[in-house]
Amino acid sequence: MNQSERIEQKQLQGLVFAAFLTDSFIQPFGQRSSVLPARVAILSSGLQLAVLALIVWIYMRAAAKRGPGRAASVVLCGALAVSIALEMIQGERFYSYVMDQQLPVALFLALVFVAAWYGAYSGLGALGRTARVILALTTVSVILLAASVAPQLRFSHLQTPPAELREIGRAAAAQFYLPPELVLLPLLADRKACAKGGGRVIGSIFAVNCLLCVLGELTLGPAYTQQTQPVFTIARLGGLSVFRRMDALHVGVWLLLFLIKVALYFAGFIRLWKHSFPPKNEHVPFWAALVLVVGVFFAAWNRNETWAFWVQQGLLATAVLLIFATGRRRKKA
Template sequence: MNRQKLNAKTLLPALFLMVTIDLAITSFMEKEYFRAQIAIPATVIDSILIYVILLFVLRFSSGKCFGRGLQFLLLLIMAFSCGCTLVRTEQFFRFTSDASYTSLAVYVVFLMLLFYVLRTGMEATIRLANLLIWPFAGSLILLIIANIAQMKPENLILKPFSMGDILHAAFSGFFLSPVLLLVLNYLQVKNPENKNSLAKFFWAFTLLTIFLKLCEEMVLGEQTAQQTQVLHSLSRLGRLSVFKRLDALHVFVWSMAEAAKASVYVCAVQSSLLRITPNRMHSELKSIGCVAIGLGLALLCPESLQECIQSVGTGVFMLMLILQVCLERRLHHAENNG
């Protein structure tokens, strides 16, 4: 079965939302803090490295269909990633809300919403995510405006550092997001304009990461390292005219973005499932079942292991895709010579 292809203008804004929401809702595990002075060059190194890796894999996979083995691996990665997204969203709800509720009830509601999303299909879900990027961008702009008065360049932590510190930060922050697999699966890479759009995608994400890092440190200074959710802390500190706090608005918008991210993942699960078993009967229930298993596995894993599994799984998929293409080329070459 041929893969459904989308142009860059349709696909990349949704994927940009999926990766940038991780800047707003970050991991809840304790991580080593790197000041802006070190984190910024490390971010540039990671972005360039990931972009080069993606271009290399795209060069091999252009126009190729994933075999059933790759589709099954993609299904596993997407289901687990969807589960991890739901876990982080529930943790964020619990972190930002004083309401008492059971996690099971929240996950049941999440799965019911995802079941409804599956009835709309991947393309409609992508377009919905594209619409959500505007309120998300507005939320970030409001966040910056509300904190401008508190941004002080003297809060930036400037200390002597070495290249080894930057490489250590780059290694610690390196993450092959499963979102990259959606680029491999759905982007029309033969169009040169789409490749240019992909480069702009990486540059935009890198610049946004750098800008937010500078803003965070200029407001919070050395206190940045003590924050669990840095941007949420800024949303509570910011003041905008008569509005003393807008954190509830930011929480709502960011939660919607996380829901969109989980929705794209579950649609990718259904897409892979249909390519493995073309029978469409009960495909929504089967897809939700796969996500429920992914959710259960995510709940059993600490966040550090969740990120490791997603990154390693993405890398293994890329490697297997390259090996599949090389094997097909060798067989084709042998047939021609024979």
């Protein structure tokens, strides 16, 4: 492993957290399109993430005993190729939604692909250091966002819909998905320093989600649940002194998170490909990723991408089960 590919455990956790955090600002693909009231959203998100944390804890214990076999690596490469294509589709749609003056679709996608590809080529260490800077910018962005809408916050805007356990369970099930970055977490570190911070990452995401949905409902009231991109909506409403439009600043930071996420998926694909098929030419995994991602992208573009989302989730679940089964067989042996 090259020095540029080495990454410390805390850096890796920060990188995974930055990738996972993207979904808190950009409404993720494959989820319900409607936004839940803050009270229901917090309770259902807590249930959803608690189940996810349990699954990740069991999975990481198995992954720590033995790295992924060839079968699991191949399945994960397929899942990551689908994930990259879906993220690029989602990123382009978000960009088209929020920007008044837009780049041509082909140019936007080409720039994203090149930036993510270069980030993966630079290695996990470089991505981890970049993620730390972007997380600092995200913290500043959230502080500025809260400060900019502070005069518009009203406690009377908070909704108190009935929160029955059955409704919360349905909402949690509807929003549940397996994030590729959490599957990658124990596989990208050295085995002697296998990452164990999945619970910390999930807990931090829950805290951010609670903050954002409460902030959104305090600002918008009942209109909060009618938004397609609720965080962007409140960003457009905020202003500080002479700065009346700060949404471009926030969108820039969110797109940096998006780029980090796509670059992490690329890096994971390349690491797993090298693990399964050690190449004589180190550029082969990059070209393999290019061909697979472009193929999936054009297969899903401007069509119903729901099938691609379920293919991604099925491949991720299959890989997790393969790694878990491998860990159990080794324990019995």
